[in-house]
Amino acid sequence: MKIVGNVNIDMPWQDKPEECSMPMWRYSENPVIKRNPIPGVARIFNSAVAQYEEAYVAVLRAELIDGRPHIYIGHSKDGINWDIDKDPIQFVDENGDDYQPLYAYDPRLVKVEDEYFIIWCGDFYGASLGMAKTKDFKTFVRLENPFLPFNRNGVLFPKKFDGEYLLLSRPSDSGHTPFGDIFVSRSKDLVYWGKHRHVMSSGGSGWWQTLKIGGGPAPIETSEGWLMFYHGVTNTCNGYVYSIGSVILDLDNPAKVKYRCKNFVMTPEEWYEERGFVPNVLFPCAVLVDGETGRIAVYYGAADTYVGLAFTTVDEIVKYTIGNSEVVGDQATEGRM
Amino acid sequence: MKIVGNVNIDMPWQDKPEECSMPMWRYSENPVIKRNPIPGVARIFNSAVAQYEEAYVAVLRAELIDGRPHIYIGHSKDGINWDIDKDPIQFVDENGDDYQPLYAYDPRLVKVEDEYFIIWCGDFYGASLGMAKTKDFKTFVRLENPFLPFNRNGVLFPKKFDGEYLLLSRPSDSGHTPFGDIFVSRSKDLVYWGKHRHVMSSGGSGWWQTLKIGGGPAPIETSEGWLMFYHGVTNTCNGYVYSIGSVILDLDNPAKVKYRCKNFVMTPEEWYEERGFVPNVLFPCAVLVDGETGRIAVYYGAADTYVGLAFTTVDEIVKYTIGNSEVVGDQATEGRM
Numbered sequence: 001m002k003i004v005g006n007v008n009i010d011m012p013w014q015d016k017p018e019e020c021s022m023p024m025w026r027y028s029e030n031p032v033i034k035r036n037p038i039p040g041v042a043r044i045f046n047s048a049v050a051q052y053e054e055a056y057v058a059v060l061r062a063e064l065i066d067g068r069p070h071i072y073i074g075h076s077k078d079g080i081n082w083d084i085d086k087d088p089i090q091f092v093d094e095n096g097d098d099y100q101p102l103y104a105y106d107p108r109l110v111k112v113e114d115e116y117f118i119i120w121c122g123d124f125y126g127a128s129l130g131m132a133k134t135k136d137f138k139t140f141v142r143l144e145n146p147f148l149p150f151n152r153n154g155v156l157f158p159k160k161f162d163g164e165y166l167l168l169s170r171p172s173d174s175g176h177t178p179f180g181d182i183f184v185s186r187s188k189d190l191v192y193w194g195k196h197r198h199v200m201s202s203g204g205s206g207w208w209q210t211l212k213i214g215g216g217p218a219p220i221e222t223s224e225g226w227l228m229f230y231h232g233v234t235n236t237c238n239g240y241v242y243s244i245g246s247v248i249l250d251l252d253n254p255a256k257v258k259y260r261c262k263n264f265v266m267t268p269e270e271w272y273e274e275r276g277f278v279p280n281v282l283f284p285c286a287v288l289v290d291g292e293t294g295r296i297a298v299y300y301g302a303a304d305t306y307v308g309l310a311f312t313t314v315d316e317i318v319k320y321t322i323g324n325s326e327v328v329g330d331q332a333t334e335g336r337m
Numbered sequence: 338m339k340i341v342g343n344v345n346i347d348m349p350w351q352d353k354p355e356e357c358s359m360p361m362w363r364y365s366e367n368p369v370i371k372r373n374p375i376p377g378v379a380r381i382f383n384s385a386v387a388q389y390e391e392a393y394v395a396v397l398r399a400e401l402i403d404g405r406p407h408i409y410i411g412h413s414k415d416g417i418n419w420d421i422d423k424d425p426i427q428f429v430d431e432n433g434d435d436y437q438p439l440y441a442y443d444p445r446l447v448k449v450e451d452e453y454f455i456i457w458c459g460d461f462y463g464a465s466l467g468m469a470k471t472k473d474f475k476t477f478v479r480l481e482n483p484f485l486p487f488n489r490n491g492v493l494f495p496k497k498f499d500g501e502y503l504l505l506s507r508p509s510d511s512g513h514t515p516f517g518d519i520f521v522s523r524s525k526d527l528v529y530w531g532k533h534r535h536v537m538s539s540g541g542s543g544w545w546q547t548l549k550i551g552g553g554p555a556p557i558e559t560s561e562g563w564l565m566f567y568h569g570v571t572n573t574c575n576g577y578v579y580s581i582g583s584v585i586l587d588l589d590n591p592a593k594v595k596y597r598c599k600n601f602v603m604t605p606e607e608w609y610e611e612r613g614f615v616p617n618v619l620f621p622c623a624v625l626v627d628g629e630t631g632r633i634a635v636y637y638g639a640a641d642t643y644v645g646l647a648f649t650t651v652d653e654i655v656k657y658t659i660g661n662s663e664v665v666g667d668q669a670t671e672g673r674m
Contacts, residue, residue, distance in 0.1 A: 102674070124674045125518055125535045126508065145674075147485055148508045148520055148533050171463065171485045173510055181462055183485055192529030196485050198462045337439070337461045337482075 001318040003291040004221040008051050011288050012079040012297045014311055023320035024244070024266045024298065024312040029080075031272045031306030033060075038084050040065055041072070043277060046301030048109035048217070048286035049079060050116060056288075057137050058082060059089075059107040059118050061301070063277075069105035071120060073137060079288060079297065080309070089118075091132050091142045099142050101130055106301075108285060110156040110218040112165065119154035119167070126174040129154040131190070146185070146193045150174050153182075153214035157254065159221070164188055166254060168199065168215040176240070180212035182230065183335075184255050197255035198335030200247065202232070204328045208243045208264045211235045216244070216284035217298065224318050225251050225258045229284045229298060232264065242281040243267040244300065244310075246321045257331035261321040266310060268303070276303025289314070338655040340628040341558040345388050348625050349416040349634045351648055360657035361581070361603045361635070361649040366417075368609045368643030370397075375421050377402055378409070380614060383638035385446035385554070385623035386416060387453060393625075394474050395419060396426075396444040396455050398638070400614075406442035408457060410474060416625060416634065417646070426455075428469055428479045436479050438467055443638075445622060447493040447555040449502065456491035456504070463511040466491040468527070483522070483530050487511050490519075490551035490568075494591065496558070501525055503591065505536065505552040513577070517549035519567065520672075521592050534592035535672030537584065539569070541665045545580045545601045548572045553581070553621035554635065561655050562588050562595045566621045566635060569601065579618040580604040581637065581647075583658045594668035598658040603647060605640070613640025626651070 016025050033044045047060040058074035062084075070088035093099035101122040108119045115133050118140065122130040126149030132142045146154065146167060153170040160166075164186040172180055181202060186195040202213045209232025219226035226249040231242050243264035250256040268280040283301035290296075294314040302308040353362050370381045384397040395411035399421075407425035430436035438459040445456045452470050455477065459467040463486030469479045483491065483504060490507040497503075501523040509517050518539060523532040539550045546569025556563035563586040568579050580601035587593040605617040620638035627633075631651040639645040 122674075124533070125520075125538070125672070144531050145533055146531070148488065148506065148522065150487075150508060151485065169485065171487060174516075179511075183462075185485065187529060187531075192524060192531035194481050194483070194524075194529035196461070196482055201462070335462070337459075 001294065001315045002223040003289050003294055003314050004223070006220075006289045006291045008288045008290045009054060010078055011290050011295060012309055013295055016311070016316075022265065023316045024310050026270065027080075027309035027311065030270065030308045031302055032080050032309050033082060033307035035305065037082075038086060041084075043305045044072070044084070045304050045306055046106045046283045046285050047299065047307055048107055049288060049299050050109045050111055050286070051288065052116070052137060057109075059109045060084065061105050061107060062088065063304075068103050071104045071107050071118065089140050091140045093142055104130060106152065106283070106285065108155050108218065110158055112156060112158055112160065117156050119156060121152045121154075124149055126150045127152055127172060129169060144191050146187070146190075152177070155215035155218055157226070158218045161186070161252075165190060167193065170212070170214040177212060178235070180214060182213055182215055198337070199249070199255055200257050200260065200331050201329045204260070204262055205326055206262050206264075208232050208234050208241070208267065209245055211240065213245070217287040219249060219254065220287060220289050220296065220314070221251070222248075222314055222318060224322070225249055226254050227314065227318060227321070229265070229287065231283050239280070241268065242283055244282050244284050244298070246317055248318065248321055253334055255334040259322045259325035260328055260331060261324050262326040263324050265312075265317065265320070270302075272306045272308065273302045276305030278304035282308075338631065338652045339560040340626050340631055340651045341560070343626045343628045345625045345627045346391060347415055348627050348632060349646060350632055353648070353653075359602065360653050361647050363607065364417075364646035364648065367607065367645045368639055369417050369646050370419060370644035372642060374419075375423060378421075380642045381409070381421070382641050382643055383443045383620045383622050384636065384644055385444055386625060386636050387446045387448055387623070388625065389453070389474060394446075396446045397421065398442050398444060399425065400641075405440050408441045408444050408455065426477050428477045430479055441467060443489065443620070443622065445492050445555065447495055449493060449495055449497065454493050456493060458489045458491075461486055463487045464489055464509060466506060481528050483524070483527075489514070492552035492555055494563070495555045498523070498589075502527060504530065507549070507551040515548060515572070517551060519550055519552055535674070536586070536592055537594050537597065537668050538666045541597070541599055542663055543599050543601075545569050545571050545578070545604065546582055548577065550582070554624040556586065556591065557624060557626050557633065557651070558588070559585075559651055559655060561659070562586055563591050564651070564655060564658070566602070566624065568620055576617070578605065579620055581619050581621050581635070583654055585655065585658055590671055592671040596659045596662035597665055597668060598661050599663040600661050602649075602654065602657065607639075609643045609645065610639045613642030615641035619645075
């Protein structure tokens with residue numbers, strides 16, 4: 001099991017604790033971002049991290065003391081301790097004019113070729129994907145909204161396929177969406193999107209992902225396929241519970257699922273996951289991976305209140321996913337109807 | 338008030354009855370398609386008509402005796418009496434292979450340049466737009482689904498703007514959608530769509546279009562702008578009521594509304610509109626227009642059971658729309674967020 005082509009300097013890491021029976025384990029000093037991290041910001045969670053110039057940069061879902069979410073930038077040498085900007089990202093349009101979303105949440109951050117892309121959920125007459133690009137984390141240029149409402153959980157693949165960008169998304173409604181599958185769409189120019197395909201459904205034999213699912217970090221290219229962490233949601237008498245799942249998509253056509261793990265790989269159990277603004281939420285948004293060692297660090301939002309960090313290796317998670325895989329619906333097809 | 342560039346031979350027509358105080362009047366022999374029109378088909382409604390080779394062709398929403406909708410073709414010399422094919426359209430994919438939707442409903446039919454396009458609502462892991470093209474009404478080639486689910490009421494503009502197709506649509510959910518605005522999207526190639534803009538919201542000062550709205554016939558190019566009929570829906574204790582509204586969009590940028598009529602222009606009142614499978618539904622899907630006389634014939638579904646026909650003139654409907662216009666939300670902007 002090999003990761004294709006990523007090297008991360010000084011990547012956060014802890015070895016697997018002996019008592020851990022699951023394929024993923026938590027950082028012992030979690031949460032890495034705590035409540036009231038800077039003045040005016042009550043909580044940071046559901047945030048994404050990427051390597052940039054021998055260090056790390058994060059796009060942070062910061063919920064202000066008025067309850068609205070905006071995206072802030074953070075910088076870190078080690079991926080654990082963060083310097084957070086005191087103001088949200090100021091986006092501009094294609095002409096350089098100020099172009100701020102009313103609100104923005106659950107950002108993903110993906111490098112494709114020499115550009116970094118931020119994809120978030122904002123308001124386009126309803127919950128919809130917003131998108132911006134940057135090369136220097138100083139100027140952030142908004143792109144056309146890729147899709148009509150209603151949509152969330154937009155995740156770019158980190159490389160192009162036949163010259164086309166691939167964007168995962170989860171069509172939804174404008175509320176606390178009680179349904180949802182993952183789709184993938186293609187674009188040559190980040191303006192016009194098409195060739196939409198269904199990737200995977202909520203459901204499965206287990207009960208942890210029966211209500212809805214949504215993409216998480218950018219997929220990781222491995223020798224077995226695109227390894228993707230995602231969130232799976234079940235409903236209870238006291239609300240939704242969000243766990244982390246893993247799936248391996250076909251290398252050449254990621255609309256096809258090769259292996260889908262029937263068990264969650266992590267579910268809320270620590271105090272910072274069970275307690276908070278929205279209890280019982282694990283929401284993975286980013287990974288750092290090291291091709292040489294196969295190490296993987298997963299950043300996840302915990303209880304809509306904290307940022308947590310968890311670890312695995314490509315060997316461990318791929319073997320677990322394959323060893324516990326099940327077929328759900330027509331996942332092996334490319335999902336065209 | 339002038340219609341730009343359409344000539345229709347032997348177009349259905351009746352003059353306005355003296356007692357009619359509204360800007361649109363019904364054909365006296367309605368409904369033009371009645372129950373059980375051919376063996377195996379229980380009802381035809383929400384269907385679209387276009388001129389083709391000195392006669393008329395229709396794409397018909399036919400609900401079979403098993404309750405599922407499929408699209409049938411009809412032919413007519415006069416636009417009133419229809420010969421209906423005994424089997425539904427057999428669609429093929431880009432390679433000529435059989436490619437049938439599981440079901441298809443509410444078809445629109447629009448000629449752009451030398452091709453006719455059918456847009457319908459079908460199943461793409463949820464209610465979504467399907468699309469096909471034909472030049473001869475013998476071979477129907479399906480195109481890529483333009484959008485992710487969930488969406489309905491796809492309506493093409495009958496001409497390109499700067500080389501781009503424009504497609505109106507109404508993002509929705511997969512059920513009896515209790516919300517909905519009209520958007521417009523652009524494509525150079527009918528494969529990739531983007532530059533999505535919000536056209537108009539449900540709402541307004543009246544109560545007939547408060548729940549949701551959706552595009553109807555292809556917009557009509559007039560000297561005042563793009564004249565568009567649409568459906569507006571209100572909710573009652575006994576279900577939804579669908580009326581017909583009219584709006585005039587900017588000629589150069591139809592994402593902007595110039596005039597929006599605050600009153601419905603037609604609402605269910607005849608027996609074939611108030612009674613049927615879904616009582617109290619008027620659902621306009623097509624127009625025939627004659628540039629020389631300014632005559633307009635509107636085909637509409639009645640009570641999800643019949644096809645009805647109504648008339649107006651460009652002079653009458655444009656003056657009424659302008660004379661009774663109101664501003665709803667940010668309709669005058671191009672609706673980018």
